[in-house]
Amino acid sequence: MPELPEVETVRRGLALKMSGRCITRAELRRPDLRRPFPPALAARLDGARIGALRRRGKYILIELDADGVLLLHLGMSGRVTAGSAALPDAVHDHVVLRLDDGTVIRFNDPRRFGLLDYIKRGEEGQHPLLAGLGPEPLEDGFNGSYLAASLAGRMTPVKSALIDQRIVAGLGNIYVCEALYRAGISPRRLAASIGRPRAERLVAGIRSVLTEAIEAGGSSLRDYVQADGELGYFQHRWAVYGHEGEPCPGCDCGDGVRRIAQAGRSTFYCAKRQR
DNA sequence: CTTTCGTCCTGACTGC
DNA sequence: TGCAGTCAGGACGAAA
Missing domain, CATH: 3.20.190.10 (MutM-like, N-terminal)
Incomplete structure (x- = not known):
């Protein structure tokens, strides 16, 4: 993916x-x-x-x-x-x-x-x-004020809004789940209710998860001189994505990571840490 | 206008 | 062992 x-x-x-x-x-x-x-x-x-x-x-x-x-x-x-x-x-x-x-x-x-x-x-x-692509999430144009303004008035879950490439370019199902987890924001929350402080946290979560994944990719690239010569894929340990039922990292909540369907896609999140 | 939903496609996996 | 059914999801276009 x-x-x-x-x-x-x-x-x-x-x-x-x-x-x-x-x-x-x-x-x-x-x-x-x-x-x-x-x-x-x-x-x-x-x-x-x-x-x-x-x-x-x-x-x-x-x-x-x-x-x-x-x-x-x-x-x-x-x-x-x-x-x-x-x-x-x-x-x-x-x-x-x-x-x-x-x-x-x-x-x-x-x-x-x-x-x-x-x-x-x-x-x-x-x-x-x-x-129609939105700003690059790792460039200056993508910041808390931009994101807050882009989400304002949208009556759709924030998860769906972040997957929309017109709002920000490059995020898919996995990184949206992980960024929302880092920001402590429920994927079910309406985009319209995000506001500036949460938008700031979301920008930080998106930036950090993307940056770390790119660094992991860079590491895998250094030894890509493999027999098959495949470029660009690497193992990654996700906090919530694909971990239904397991406790999220640093969380002792009973039910663990939940999985729900949003817009026909799986969403993973921790109901205790994400509100 | 906004939002949702069906469609495309095939490999991996599940259950009988 | 074999086979049918389900799921995965990015982006588009139609429908509501």
Whole structure:
């Protein structure tokens, strides 16, 4: 379930392998992922020189030559590997990029919720998938006053609001649960009732959980020279996510972590510490 | 306008 | 052992 920290770790790993290289051959092994690839995508990739890799929310932007950007979203089950040509293609390797130093980048996505698009340089701000995104949670524009104002008047649980990429970009189900736990705020609380002090705590919780996860990803990246060459995934111990019935860390409450459904998704929280 | 809900997809897991 | 059923969830588009 790649959310911002996993995407950031994939971006860093890909940058090490791709930046400055040329794509000698791009193979699109099916015509679409979540939606059809743009026309002539393979032709645009073939021979392109790769510049910097950036990230916006859960999207990776790969600069190509001077005039284009490859947009990549990992969806639910998207994974990227960087290996040699000797490794055989795996099932669900939908996109294969061969680089001029022999590196082979493979995008594997069993559920095909992922997405690739090509954007002309400078038109990123107008791209429909990027235009509506809220601020980056680790940048200055995301602070207590912004968040309080964004949640004000919203008659939806704060959990649902935080998953909305228009409010803040990059959070998914897991990190929202963990951030709400850190902030001591119930996921069931209406967004409209958050107010400034809780918003400040929420910003701090979001920032700390994302920062720690990115650091953990960085550690895993240092030994990513594994046989399979997979970039960006790492083990993490969550306080509440996936721990239904267990006591949360530093809490002796009887019933332990609760699991409820919100907007069709599982939410985990501690009813004693989160109000 | 806001909010909710169904849809896409397949691997992992559960229960009979 | 085998098979049906359920769950997981990001983002979009339709419906309320």
